[in-house]
């Protein structure tokens with residue numbers, strides 16, 4: 001399928017509906033001072049449930065969430081807290097969570113509330129997709145990255161040492177409820193991780209979303225609620241439109257992987273000790289360089305300016321480039337017919353004009369990776 005070459009020019013509102021072929025449409029609600037009891041009650045009837053959170057978010061926000069859910073009639077049998085950070089997207093932690101739900105007696109008509117960043121959302125989503133062959137999932141994203149990207153669209157899963165997100169499923173949530181007040185406790189560096197995915201989607205979308213990046217990235221870093229809400233809603237609207245057109249990534253959805261071919265290689269090579277947003281930031285710089293070489297437009301400085309405004313690094317510590325390429329060999333965009341030393345990238349013909357499936361050789365990829373390593 002050809003990529004969407006047009007920009008989205010839909011003015012932001014307070015919630016977005018995500019429609020896919022596989023599941024009932026669901027709301028992504030983005031509000032300050034969100035009434036969680038009311039939001040959840042409007043989306044699904046109360047019943048048996050568990051909450052998954054992590055060791056940073058749980059102590060800050062779990063009591064209020066459990067209280068709101070109990071007030072709406074939910075019976076929370078278990079609050080499972082996993083260690084904060086990417087290593088929790090592992091088979092070992094997945095097993096621990098499944099066994100906690102089984103020990104608590106959560107039934108097949110139960111619901112899992114994933115309260116946290118992208119790690120809790122991806123892990124919790126994969127648990128919900130597989131526990132008793134599938135229970136309901138509600139995403140309660142607390143990081144900016146989770147609000148703009150990971151809680152929406154149904155990709156859930158785990159990492160392997162061999163590569164990022166190599167185990168997973170598609171499971172659309174019943175509801176995504178984002179309370180902007182949760183962002184008040186998010187560390188500055190984590191806020192910038194989310195802005196990396198915002199910059200990605202603004203560049204892919206073009207139009208008024210791209211124009212707004214210049215105006216609103218600065219205020220968003222200062223936690224201006226209106227700037228954050230605007231950038232979140234732009235991102236969710238853009239992602240929802242792509243997911244509605246191609247839920248299972250048969251073609252178009254691959255554009256959401258812009259910057260991720262190199263990013264995922266860097267993350268795996270670093271043993272997942274590199275934040276996803278920072279990896280995506282430099283991955284986009286590598287892709288912008290390749291776009292200039294292979295398709296023409298020189299957008300490298302545009303990328304650098306936006307990433308700087310978002311508080312993101314323009315390079316990462318020197319690493320073993322062959323290990324990065326090795327992990328990229330397991331990128332899910334590759335096909336068995338591609339052959340060794342061939343990669344598929346999402347590149348740009350211009351702002352708002354992504355192209356997916358562009359073949360890149362090992363030597364081209366090696367040079368692009370070299371250009372984003374600290375000297």
Ligand SMILES: NC(=O)c1ccc[n+]([C@@H]2O[C@H](COP(=O)([O-])OP(=O)(O)OC[C@H]3O[C@@H](n4cnc5c(N)ncnc54)[C@H](O)[C@@H]3O)[C@@H](O)[C@H]2O)c1
Pocket residue numbers: 054055056057060084085086089116117118119120122142143144145146149150151152153154155156182183184185186187190193194197276277
């Ligand atoms: N499924 C998807 O479509 C999709 C999309 C983008 C990224 N992802 C995945 O998301 C993950 C990255 O997500 P992330 O950046 O949210 O990482 P994360 O979940 O590790 O959260 C980052 C850190 O911020 C903390 N945190 C989160 N919310 C907080 C809050 N309100 N207050 C204080 N601390 C808070 C967390 O405890 C953690 O330490 C990666 O695994 C990435 O692969 C998935």
Ligand SMILES: O=C(O)C(=O)C[C@@H](O)[C@H](O)[C@H](O)COP(=O)(O)O
Pocket residue numbers: 149153155164165197253254256257260332
């Ligand atoms: O939702 C998508 O599709 C994306 O590609 C969004 C990405 O930001 C995200 O990091 C996703 O987890 C990558 O998925 P993968 O299929 O490359 O593992």
Ligand SMILES: [Zn+2]
Pocket residue numbers: 149197260276280
């Ligand atoms: Zn991502």
